[in-house]
Each structure stands twice: as C-alpha cells, then as structure tokens.
C-alpha cells in the first residue's frame with residue numbers, strides 16, 4: 452500500500468497534526484542542509500513497505516471483534532528494520548509511518564546497524580483482559596510472520612506494550628518456524644534472552660542526555676528542577692534515574708492528569724504508591740493535583756515530554772517556561788512549536804537523540820543473543836552510555852559547525868548516513 456492512497460480519515464491525529472507530514476518536513480530540512488539530490492529525498496520520503504492486517508479476536512464474552520494492525524518498514528538500507536510496537540487508540544498508518552521513519556534516523560545517528568520500522572494496533576489495551584491481549588498479540592504476530600525475523604525486522608516495546616507482549620511475539624514466531632528464535636524481538640524478559648538494563652534503558656538514555664546537555668551549558672543535573680509528562684516505561688525510569696542523579700522532580704503526569712510538589716516528589720515512594728493505588732497518581736501524600744496542560748507550563752529547568760506526539764503545539768508553546776525541552780517521547784513537539792521555542796532560545800534535545808537509549812540496548816540485546824553471551828548490567832549500561840555520549844557530542848559539534856539547531860544537526864547526521872549508504876549501494880535494479 453502506498454501512503455498517498457490512504458483514506459483522509461487516516462490523517463487524523465490527536466491534535467489534528469499529521470505526524471507523517473511533520474516527519475517529512477524534518478527530512479526535507481535535513482536534505483536541504485545536506486544538498487541531497489531529489490531522487491534520494493523521494494526514496495527516503497516513502498516507507499519501503501507498509502503492511503495493514505485485520506486481527507480477528509474472540510473476546511472473553513464470546514463475541515468476535517476485528518482490530519486493525521500495522522507494521523511499517525521505512526528503510527533497511529543500513530540493516531534490518533527496527534522499532535517498537537504500539538498499542539494505543541490513536542494508532543493510524545500515517546502515525547506508524549512517521550514513527551518508522553524516525554527509527555531510521557535514530558539508528559543511523561547512533562551508528563547501530565539497523566534500519567527503521569514501527570508497528571501498532573489501534574486499541575486501548577486497558578480495555579482488554581490479559582487473555583484477550585495475548586490472543587490479539589499472537590494473531591498480529593502470525594499475520595506478520597513472513598515480514599519479521601532477526602535479520603529482517605525486529606519489533607520491540609513501545610507505548611502500551613512491554614516485555615510481556617515481546618514474549619508472546621517471540622513464542623508465536625518460534626512456534627510458526629518450528630524452533631526458538633529469541634532474536635526476532637528485543638525488550639524480551641530475561642528468562643528468554645532479554646538483556647539486563649533494557650527496561651530502564653530509554654529512561655537512562657534520557658538521564659544521560661539531560662546530564663550532558665546541562666553540563667554543556669555549565670550547569671549541573673544536581674539540583675536541576677525537572678518536570679516529566681508521562682509516567683510509563685520511559686517517564687517513570689527517567690524520573691527515578693534523574694532523581695538518583697540529584698535532580699528535583701517537581702511534577703509528573705499520566706493520561707489521567709498529574710501531581711506537583713514544589714519540594715520535589717520522592718520517586719521511589721511514588722512508584723510504590725502508583726502500583727498500590729491502581730496506577731493512579733492522584734492523592735500522593737504531599738502533592739497537589741495538576742492537569743497535563745498546567746504541567747507543561749510549570750517553570751522548571753528541564754521539561755521532559757515522555758508520553759505521546761503533538762503535546763507541545765503552536766497553541767500551548769507560549770506557556771512553556773522550561774529552559775530546556777528533552778524529547779523522551781517520539782515527536783512530542785510539533786514543527787510550529789519547535790520553531791517558536793527555538794526562536795525564544797529554548798534548547799530542544801530531539802527525540803532521535805534523547806530517547807535512543809532504548810533501541811541502543813535493544814541492539815545490545817540482539818548482539819548478546821546472536822553471540823550466545825549475557826553481559827552484566829554494568830557492562831550494558833556502560834556500552835549504552837558510550838554510544839549516547841558519543842552521539843550527543845557529534846550532534847553538538849555539527850550544530851556548532853553548521854550553525855543549526857540540535858534537531859537539524861541530529862537529522863543531518865542520521866539522514867546523511869542513510870543517504871550516503873543509499874548512494875554507495877545504488878538503486879536496484
């Protein structure tokens with residue numbers, strides 16, 4: 452299926468801003484800066500493959516529901532397609548296509564031998580039982596059997612999925628091919644070949660980028676005032692690790708709203724409270740309630756959107772008071788808001804750099820699996836930190852040399868590497 456043939460309904464996103472158009476705009480800006488030829492831009496603007504599948508599932512009450520799932524394979528020029536699997540009601544083919552393209556640039560920027568892909572199912576996973584989610588995941592995986600594999604396309608967790616879904620995907624794939632294939636997914640449980648450090652990896656990468664970016668400005672993470680939108684895998688881990696590094700976490704939120712404490716939230720205590728309080732932040736002792744809109748406008752040193760795309764837009768960016776925005780989520784700042792914030796001197800650490808810790812440790816998991824080795828967590832964290840710091844330094848250097856924003860610098864490195872490989876490989880046939 453080609454993107455231009457998608458029904459117009461597919462362009463709807465929560466804020467009515469098409470994530471795929473935005474991703475293409477960033478590609479065009481990088482291509483312009485790099486003087487890439489039009490043929491290369493055309494190729495990179497289109498996903499190589501976009502697969503849409505129907506997922507019939509028998510619900511616990513006996514009814515049958517047919518869900519829609521996608522897997523978009525943007526580019527495999529540098530290696531197998533790589534990227535997460537999202538379960539969220541707002542999933543559309545265009546959203547998944549945008550996220551797949553971001554994965555291509557992210558992997559290229561970090562220098563790991565992968566292309567970019569992404570998958571998703573348009574569901575709210577909280578509305579399904581564990582048994583239903585398992586049947587949905589297994590059917591989705593079996594529909595993609597010919598399109599995924601450890602040397603072809605390697606899914607991982609994203610919003611609404613975790614190690615549990617990766618285990619079901621790995622098992623379904625393995626049963627279909629007739630032998631165990633741990634390398635078909637990353638972010639697996641340790642018991643079936645997952646890597647130590649993967650669960651916290653994206654948050655750890657975010658912490659490293661915050662620390663490095665503050666240091667570049669002559670500041671310290673110790674005492675830095677941080678606000679985080681999203682308290683899931685990424686936001687929760689970033690909150691914990693930033694607090695351990697000495698930052699004060701002023702506020703956090705999830706889809707239902709947030710909490711704020713001028714004295715700083717005790718994150719380990721909050722995590723325990725959240726788990727016991729049926730995953731609700733409300734009423735955490737010593738905190739005040741805030742809406743997500745209020746949270747994004749809190750004065751702070753570092754604002755970390757770690758939920759979904761299009762959270763900081765043209766409409767609300769004037770209210771952002773943070774000096775630095777670190778994109779832990781993919782695409783949380785729209786193009787218009789990005790330009791307005793940059794014009795005001797707000798430093799923005801782009802998603803393809805800031806949240807790359809997850810895919811880096813996915814890569815380390817895959818490498819350990821392929822070589823039948825298991826590293827301790829210290830080694831995994833050390834290898835990841837090296838790749839993250841190296842990428843950060845390259846982005847800063849590129850930004851200074853070319854006098855461009857950190858986002859454009861990151862894109863020129865990522866896009867530039869893919870374009871170079873495409874040129875060297877040539878066009879088939």
Ligand SMILES: NC(=O)c1ccc[n+]([C@@H]2O[C@H](COP(=O)([O-])OP(=O)(O)OC[C@H]3O[C@@H](n4cnc5c(N)ncnc54)[C@H](O)[C@@H]3O)[C@@H](O)[C@H]2O)c1
Nearest residue numbers: 609610611653681682683684685705706758780781806809
């Ligand atoms: N999981 C990974 O390894 C990984 C790696 C890199 C980037 N990311 C990106 O990070 C972001 C978060 O992913 P995750 O894995 O933490 O997902 P998750 O499902 O674990 O958590 C998402 C969090 O966002 C909250 N949320 C949802 N809608 C919200 C809203 N409108 N306002 C405020 N909060 C809202 C949810 O309640 C939840 O706390 C996504 O953009 C994802 O693509 C994830």
Ligand SMILES: N[C@@H](CCC(=O)O)C(=O)O
Nearest residue numbers: 534535607609809810813
């Ligand atoms: N979903 C994550 C992780 C991808 C992976 O580990 O393959 C991302 O957006 O980077």
